[in-house]
Amino acid sequence: MPPVTAExxxxxxxxxxxxxxxxxxxxxxxxxxVCNRMPADQWVLEWVAYSTTKNGLVLxxxxxxxxxHDVLNxxxxxxxxxxxxxxxxxxxxxxxxxxxxxxxxxxxxxxCYSTPAKGSQKRALTTPENPHSKRTSAxxxxxxxxxxxxxxxxxSTPSQKYSQRGGKGEVVVSFGAVQGTHWAGRKSAGAxxxxxxxxGPEHSxxxxxxxxxxxxxxxxxxxxxxxxxxxxxLRSHFSIEEFSPVxxxxxxxxxVVGQVCCDSNGRLNAQSAVLEAGPEQxxxxxxxxxxxxxxxxxxxxxxxxxxxxxxxxxKLVVSKIYEGIPPPFFTSDVKEETDEAAEALNVLVACGPYxxxxxxxxxxxxxxxxxxxxxxxxxCILLGPFVDSKHEQVEKSQVTETYxxxxxxxxxSIVEGTKAVGxxxxxxxxxxxxxxxxxxxxxxxxxxxxSKNPRVTLVPDPCTLLIDNVTFGVTSTxxxxxxxxxxxxxxxxxxxxxxxxxxxxxxxxxxxxYPPAEELNMDYxxxxxxxxxxxxxxxLVIPSEMRYFxxxxxxxxxxxxxxxxxxxxxxxxxxxxxxxTSASADKKRVSPCLAAQxxxx
Numbered sequence: 001m002p003p004v005t006a007e008x009x010x011x012x013x014x015x016x017x018x019x020x021x022x023x024x025x026x027x028x029x030x031x032x033x034v035c036n037r038m039p040a041d042q043w044v045l046e047w048v049a050y051s052t053t054k055n056g057l058v059l060x061x062x063x064x065x066x067x068x069h070d071v072l073n074x075x076x077x078x079x080x081x082x083x084x085x086x087x088x089x090x091x092x093x094x095x096x097x098x099x100x101x102x103x104x105x106x107x108x109x110x111x112c113y114s115t116p117a118k119g120s121q122k123r124a125l126t127t128p129e130n131p132h133s134k135r136t137s138a139x140x141x142x143x144x145x146x147x148x149x150x151x152x153x154x155x156s157t158p159s160q161k162y163s164q165r166g167g168k169g170e171v172v173v174s175f176g177a178v179q180g181t182h183w184a185g186r187k188s189a190g191a192x193x194x195x196x197x198x199x200g201p202e203h204s205x206x207x208x209x210x211x212x213x214x215x216x217x218x219x220x221x222x223x224x225x226x227x228x229x230x231x232x233x234l235r236s237h238f239s240i241e242e243f244s245p246v247x248x249x250x251x252x253x254x255x256v257v258g259q260v261c262c263d264s265n266g267r268l269n270a271q272s273a274v275l276e277a278g279p280e281q282x283x284x285x286x287x288x289x290x291x292x293x294x295x296x297x298x299x300x301x302x303x304x305x306x307x308x309x310x311x312x313x314x315k316l317v318v319s320k321i322y323e324g325i326p327p328p329f330f331t332s333d334v335k336e337e338t339d340e341a342a343e344a345l346n347v348l349v350a351c352g353p354y355x356x357x358x359x360x361x362x363x364x365x366x367x368x369x370x371x372x373x374x375x376x377x378x379x380c381i382l383l384g385p386f387v388d389s390k391h392e393q394v395e396k397s398q399v400t401e402t403y404x405x406x407x408x409x410x411x412x413s414i415v416e417g418t419k420a421v422g423x424x425x426x427x428x429x430x431x432x433x434x435x436x437x438x439x440x441x442x443x444x445x446x447x448x449x450x451s452k453n454p455r456v457t458l459v460p461d462p463c464t465l466l467i468d469n470v471t472f473g474v475t476s477t478x479x480x481x482x483x484x485x486x487x488x489x490x491x492x493x494x495x496x497x498x499x500x501x502x503x504x505x506x507x508x509x510x511x512x513x514y515p516p517a518e519e520l521n522m523d524y525x526x527x528x529x530x531x532x533x534x535x536x537x538x539x540l541v542i543p544s545e546m547r548y549f550x551x552x553x554x555x556x557x558x559x560x561x562x563x564x565x566x567x568x569x570x571x572x573x574x575x576x577x578x579x580x581t582s583a584s585a586d587k588k589r590v591s592p593c594l595a596a597q598x599x600x601x
Contacts, residue, residue, distance in 0.1 A: 008040035159356035161568040175550035176595035227278035245282040249313035295491030301514030324506030350573040351543035369417040384430030403435035462510035473537030480544035557593040
């Protein structure tokens with residue numbers, strides 16, 4: 001299915017004399033098309049039919065939420081039920097061809113965010129790697145030699161689509177006091193910044209570990225402890241006397257706590273939602289009736305407290321939902337500088353892939369190094385994948401070098417290319433790094449040659465960084481995409497990205513979804529130790545295939561810088577200006593993020 005754009009939707013709506021110029025409405029419609037795998041014309045037909053039955057319902061965020069709840073979620077549920085029934089039917093040659101065709105049409109949601117490769121019947125894989133440009137090689141001769149096309153046989157031809165991209169350097173998203181902001185690092189001599197993991201090396205994931213040995217009993221214990229800990233936070237914060245067992249019949253309103261689950265292997269919806277309690281409340285499940293709620297936002301694995309009637313013991317008619325509470329922000333024991341004396345800190349954030357999907361040349365990475373040399377940021381946070389497992393040439397084993405050798409050359413090029421700048425470099429691994437451990441939480445890279453380089457910091461995924469008394473929460477796992485496919489909502493005025501980020505903060509976890517996405521290999525014992533948020537970060541970095549953004553959610557500035565390449569074309573990176581400031585006169589916290597932008601490479 002080709003990507004759905006706002007222009008496609010506007011054209012289809014105009015056929016029914018419906019005009020829509022509100023960007024938030026258009027973004028919401030595009031999001032619904034993507035999540036439900038619907039072309040623009042089909043979505044418009046569904047909307048027109050629905051709005052007609054509602055006496056000409058006007059397009060708005062609230063009406064689109066209601067449309068998703070009443071039509072799209074039920075449509076998805078019916079398709080899943082048909083799939084479950086199919087295996088019991090007899091097959092012939094015609095039905096087999098139909099099944100194959102349907103599976104090809106319902107390809108992964110990422111298809112909507114990639115560019116098809118020439119001569120390929122399938123979508124282009126969103127796995128970039130980069131070559132060298134003449135302009136950049138003149139400036140950075142050492143990196144361009146390391147990343148020259150001849151080093152990555154058989155791919156020696158630069159990507160034509162990447163070299164012909166438009167909008168280079170265009171700012172696509174701005175946040176905060178951007179006017180007059182000078183995107184450059186500190187001018188003070190010797191003022192190099194040393195990022196470090198907040199918990200310290202002794203309490204953070206700093207080396208590889210054995211996995212694939214966890215027992216179901218251990219997973220159950222981790223989930224039980226999560227319910228108990230978050231449940232106690234909810235009880236104390238909302239002054240709840242006690243929680244009732246979920247399966248106990250009662251004629252009065254009761255309050256229960258547990259984890260939201262789906263009653264089947266399909267996608268969660270309002271009819272399939274159940275609440276699973278911990279051992280203290282009987283370790284039972286109860287079906288949820290959400291019809292009386294004006295608004296809600298739920299996802300599998302969410303720990304919530306619910307108030308309602310459970311007269312029969314097998315169904316809770318929910319009247320109120322108590323969501324989680326975010327942890328406190330970081331407070332430093334060291335006396336901070338005054339606002340006048342402190343200098344702002346420039347942080348650049350970029351996420352791989354660093355090559356186009358039709359080539360193993362590293363042009364996008366060399367262009368990023370040129371940006372670093374120009375803007376001279378204090379800290380660069382670079383997230384994987386550096387050698388993408390989803391790259392077509394990697395999948396087909398068309399690379400003559402080892403993946404470790406390619407990765408080492410890539411990292412050394414970045415270190416050497418930014419040596420004159422003197423900025424600190426933070427390298428974060430990804431589940432898509434083909435040469436690294438395929439497990440979450442993911443240990444940091446192992447680079448003995450750079451172990452003594454003071455500019456290089458190797459961190460795990462996820463991690464909480466402390467950079468000049470400003471905390472950064474970082475994960476390269478696409479939690480936005482994973483949760484966006486599973487979360488259900490009704491009547492919420494906020495956009496889906498803000499809701500997902502809010503869930504991460506209130507659930508105090510970098511990956512609160514359970515069960516996790518099929519592509520994620522989770523070790524729950526390690527996740528309990530290294531995957532939770534020890535505090536609410538000042539800045540949360542969550543790169544995704546979804547649309548880039550910068551948002552303030554519950555006082556935390558969240559940025560999705562996008563990916564440096566999107567299929568065969570260039571992508572985006574992010575930059576932030578931060579400065580730790582003292583509290584205001586009324587002791588109200590002031591966000592250290594002064595300004596942020598997402599820029600096209």
